[in-house]
Amino acid sequence: MPVNPARSAAPDVRAAADRIRTGIRHTPTVLSRSFSAALGAEVYLKIENRQTTGSYKERGALNAMLMLSPAERERGVITMSAGNHGQAVAYHGARLGLGTTVVMPATTPFLKVRRTRDFGASVVLFGDTFDDAAAHARDLADQTGGTIVHPYDDPNVIAGQGTALELLEDAGTELDLIVVPIGGGGLIAGATLAVAASGAATQIVGVQSAFYPGVAAALSGSPPPAGGPTIAEGIAVKQPGRTTLEYIRSGVHDVVTVSEAAIETSIAQVLEDEKLLVEGAGAAGIAALFSDPQRFAGKRVGTILCGGNIDLGMLAAVIVRHRMRSGRVARIRVHMVDKPGELATVAFAISEMGANVLDIAHHRVFGSLSAKHAELDVTVEVERPEDLDGIMSAISERGFEAEVVTE
Numbered sequence: 390m391p392v393n394p395a396r397s398a399a400p401d402v403r404a405a406a407d408r409i410r411t412g413i414r415h416t417p418t419v420l421s422r423s424f425s426a427a428l429g430a431e432v433y434l435k436i437e438n439r440q441t442t443g444s445y446k447e448r449g450a451l452n453a454m455l456m457l458s459p460a461e462r463e464r465g466v467i468t469m470s471a472g473n474h475g476q477a478v479a480y481h482g483a484r485l486g487l488g489t490t491v492v493m494p495a496t497t498p499f500l501k502v503r504r505t506r507d508f509g510a511s512v513v514l515f516g517d518t519f520d521d522a523a524a525h526a527r528d529l530a531d532q533t534g535g536t537i538v539h540p541y542d543d544p545n546v547i548a549g550q551g552t553a554l555e556l557l558e559d560a561g562t563e564l565d566l567i568v569v570p571i572g573g574g575g576l577i578a579g580a581t582l583a584v585a586a587s588g589a590a591t592q593i594v595g596v597q598s599a600f601y602p603g604v605a606a607a608l609s610g611s612p613p614p615a616g617g618p619t620i621a622e623g624i625a626v627k628q629p630g631r632t633t634l635e636y637i638r639s640g641v642h643d644v645v646t647v648s649e650a651a652i653e654t655s656i657a658q659v660l661e662d663e664k665l666l667v668e669g670a671g672a673a674g675i676a677a678l679f680s681d682p683q684r685f686a687g688k689r690v691g692t693i694l695c696g697g698n699i700d701l702g703m704l705a706a707v708i709v710r711h712r713m714r715s716g717r718v719a720r721i722r723v724h725m726v727d728k729p730g731e732l733a734t735v736a737f738a739i740s741e742m743g744a745n746v747l748d749i750a751h752h753r754v755f756g757s758l759s760a761k762h763a764e765l766d767v768t769v770e771v772e773r774p775e776d777l778d779g780i781m782s783a784i785s786e787r788g789f790e791a792e793v794v795t796e
Contacts, residue, residue, distance in 0.1 A: 438697025452549025472501030506516030541575030542630025550579030574633025621669030688750030716774025
């Protein structure tokens with residue numbers, strides 16, 4: 390049995406909590422009645438997307454910067470970030486009077502880039518991945534003498550990230566499990582400190598994007614994954630830090646991966662059921678719960694909504710895709726003779742069944758039938774997925790051939 394480094398470092402998380410108390414928000418922990426009912430569990434949410442910069446990253450960044458020497462503060466700080474850590478460094482760096490430079494991948498969402506600049510940092514866009522940005526940040530630190538404030542592989546950052554300490558204390562009950570998103574591992578390493586400091590018997594389950602299962606690969610001895618485009622860019626890290634991996638090996642019970650579809654669905658679920666806006670990484674814990682509900686049934690489970698910085702265009706796409714996956718929005722293709730009145734007949738059949746028409750496309754040139762025919766693509770919204778069968782029957786009864794388009 391490996392020695393758990395969190396046991397010796399546990400006092401650090403309480404010291405960090407005291408150190409940063411006046412600079413960050415003690416965010417709410419709430420019992421989710423909707424998720425609890427759906428899963429047959431007690432599900433507690435730690436709402437870290439309500440921090441000033443929209444994520445838990447403020448905790449570790451602030452703790453690390455408060456630990457800098459006067460000389461290090463004078464030279465300024467440099468960091469690498471997929472977005473949230475950069476915003477945290479920029480915001481608290483400005484509060485503390487420090488110069489800050491944030492190197493971000495060129496693929497970082499515009500929202501995170503803009504906000505990092507608005508909080509006062511000098512932003513450098515470099516490379517396509519976090520690892521590219523990290524290498525460039527180290528080069529800049531060598532050139533300028535600036536101090537690297539690493540987003541996760543730093544003991545002071547890890548101690549500050551122990552937001553799970555508040556979750557454990559505020560839930561009002563001893564939790565059986567905490568489900569924690571993993572990118573580089575700072576948040577989950579902080580969770581191991583929190584559990585050790587609290588003395589709880591709570592197990593920790595990590596969750597990663599299926600495109601970036603770096604920790605899962607490291608634990609199994611597999612080579613680092615190739616990566617790919619993910620909506621959870623906040624946890625799109627190919628390899629965990631050396632320090633964080635030590636905490637994970639000794640203090641984390643299991644690591645699971647979730648699909649892009651599951652993450653997208655969870656963003657929409659949190660918004661619809663809890664009226665909370667989360668980004669992909671922030672929804673990863675919920676995705677893990679709903680991807681394996683039997684595992685969590687009957688348990689008292691906490692998870693951290695670790696960030697809420699999602700681009701509005703991406704959010705709109707997620708909402709539409711969720712409505713289609715859930716069967717509440719569908720596209721129906723109707724084959725008809727191209728003559729007056731046919732479109733009105735189809736529209737009446739749909740409205741008669743209580744559905745709402747969202748969009749209509751009338752194809753005369755590109756249809757697969759003869760020149761005297763047309764294809765009508767109708768996007769409809771229904772109250773319940775089963776209402777679609779009634780709509781298809783109503784269209785068929787009026788003499789039209791129709792099918793639901795799934796591609």
